[in-house]
Amino acid sequence: MVKCPKCGKDVAKPTKTWKLAPKGKKAINIGLYKCPSCGAFFRAAIK
Ligand SMILES: [Zn+2]
Numbered sequence: 001m002v003k004c005p006k007c008g009k010d011v012a013k014p015t016k017t018w019k020l021a022p023k024g025k026k027a028i029n030i031g032l033y034k035c036p037s038c039g040a041f042f043r044a045a046i047k
Contacts, residue, residue, distance in 0.1 A: 002031075002033055002042075002044040004033075004035040004037065004038065004040055004042065005040070005042050006035065006038050006040045006042075007035065007037050007038045007040070009035055009036070009037040009038070011033045011034070011035055011036065013033075014031030014032055014033050014044075014046065015032055015033065015034050016031070016032040017029055017030065017031045017032070017046065018030055028045050028046075029045065029046040029047075030043055030044070030045060030046070031043065031044055031045075031046045
């Protein structure tokens with residue numbers, strides 16, 4: 001669960017996810033979230 005940076009509402013599910021794997025570093029999952037309240041798109045790392 002992440003919070004919308006604009007309005008602070010909790011967003012449960014990402015609309016899209018992908019893996020980011022920088023060389024020599026651990027791969028992390030990135031999620032693209034859309035706020036159901038204000039409609040803002042934002043990215044956040046997923047654990
Ligand atoms: Zn929002």
